[in-house]
Amino acid sequence: MQNRTHHETEIIELTHRLIDSIVSSDWETYTQLCAEDLTAYEPEANGHLVEGMAFHKHYFDMQDASPYANVTTTLSSPSVRMIGKDAAVIAYIRLTQRVKKNEGSVTSSTQETRVWQRIDGSWKHVHFHRS
Numbered sequence: 001m002q003n004r005t006h007h008e009t010e011i012i013e014l015t016h017r018l019i020d021s022i023v024s025s026d027w028e029t030y031t032q033l034c035a036e037d038l039t040a041y042e043p044e045a046n047g048h049l050v051e052g053m054a055f056h057k058h059y060f061d062m063q064d065a066s067p068y069a070n071v072t073t074t075l076s077s078p079s080v081r082m083i084g085k086d087a088a089v090i091a092y093i094r095l096t097q098r099v100k101k102n103e104g105s106v107t108s109s110t111q112e113t114r115v116w117q118r119i120d121g122s123w124k125h126v127h128f129h130r131s
Contacts, residue, residue, distance in 0.1 A: 008080040011088045011116055014123055015075065018114075019094070022068050027060040035117070035124040042130040072097040076109075086118040094130075 004012070014033065021029035031053065040050045050056075059066045078092040091113045100106050115127040 004080070005082070007082055007085075007088065010123070011080045011082075011090050012075070012078050014116065014125075015078070015090050015092075015114060018125055019073050019075065022059075023071055023073060025060050025063050025066060025069050027057065030056070030060065033123075033125050035119065035126045038125060039127045040129070042128070070098075088116045088123075090114050090116070 017029065018033050020026070021033065034053065034056075036053060037051065038053060038056070040056075041047075042050070044059075045055065059068060062069070064070060074095040074097075076093040076095055078090055081089045083089065091111070094110045094112050095107060096109070097105055097107045110130050113129045114125060116123050117126045118124075
């Protein structure tokens with residue numbers, strides 16, 4: 001394992017908390033970690049840039065029916081780049097394990113890049129790209 005700075009470790013831990021909030025449909029934690037004007041490119045948006053939180057809330061409202069709920073996730077090979085003292089980019093492969101009826105355990109992977117910015121003294125998730 002490579003030596004990481006305090007800030008790099010903090011960004012990895014925040015990203016784990018963010019993913020955990022998605023898996024557990026914890027909207028309160030998700031909104032605490034995200035900027036209200038969060039932007040995203042993700043497969044569900046069909047190639048469009050999504051702005052704000054409403055698009056994401058739909059999946060949290062689905063609770064256990066959400067495709068992201070009740071899965072096991074692993075952030076593989078996270079790489080953090082600090083951009084000054086108030087911004088960071090993390091890139092990793094997200095491995096998702098889920099149990100599917102009649103199929104057993106299935107693992108999928110996505111490439112994710114997330115941007116964090118320190119706003120008013122707190123780190124906020126401000127943009128991500130998932131493919």
